[in-house]
Amino acid sequence: MPELPEVETIRRGLEPVLEGVHICDVDVRRKDLRFPFPPGFAAKIKGRRVLSVSRRAKYLLIALDDGQVLVSHLGMSGSWRVDEWASGNSFEYPRSGKPAHDHFVMQAGRGGNMFRITYNDPRRFGFLLLCHASELESHPLICKLGIEPMGNMLSGDFLQSAFANKSAPLKSALLDQRIIAGLGNIYVCEALWRAGLSPMRKSAMLASPDMQAKIAASKLADAIRGVIADAIAAGGSHLRDYVQTDGALGYFQHSFSVYGREKLPCPQCGTPVKRIVQAGRSTFYCENCQM
């Protein structure tokens, strides 16, 4: 479910709830998600205070007051939910009952407010781990990540040097987290459509020194930045108060140009959108607009 814009939206929802809370109870309800929980996982979190909620690529980073960082990756179906209730009462689930697949629950308080912060993940491709802040950058899952698509590094020049000599199609290269970290299947499809570039184009074609390639690379960088910014803006508009209750795509899913729109008309030219499979993943594109 979540690509970078969804993770950023969840981060913005969690930040005002979590910052400063005292974690008074932690409940780990499975022995594993994608990875096994290490022994003592809950005990290392219990009693801590949350300093900040940040993000690197699709990873949520919850910094604790003893130097540990709770790292959360949502996989395909993970989400965080916050329930608030009045201090002094015990928590009660709404009448609809306890949701399935709540795997990790923290109870936390700040002032007179009590929060229950729950990680839910039906497919269990996500994971939670603890890492010391000083070792985060060298963590095997983090250290190979490429640049942030919202950061200053992303430019036509960057793409030209990153794609030089790469034989992989643009679709695969953009999904490669070691180059740009945080793009997933949806936003790669959308960015390529905005840039008017075929997902099958060899990446190296963008790296040639001629003006045409330079323009295409720069257009692609702008398209990536734009599609991510638009999706975050749409996700942000989905925030209610301080709580983002799930990892839904917000309103941006209503403005996909090609993703999930096989046989529907291209918004630009009306040609039916094509679906193909590349490296085992669906690719949606317009064969008329994307060359």
Next chain:
DNA sequence: CGGCATACCTGCAAGC
């Protein structure tokens, strides 16, 4: 090494 298929797991929609 790069690039691709596969595995992990559950839920859901489409098709019969």
Next chain:
DNA sequence: TGCTTGCAGGTATGCC
């Protein structure tokens, strides 16, 4: 209606 099938937004692994 109820079953089967295929597909899903991510990442690590192993194979060529």
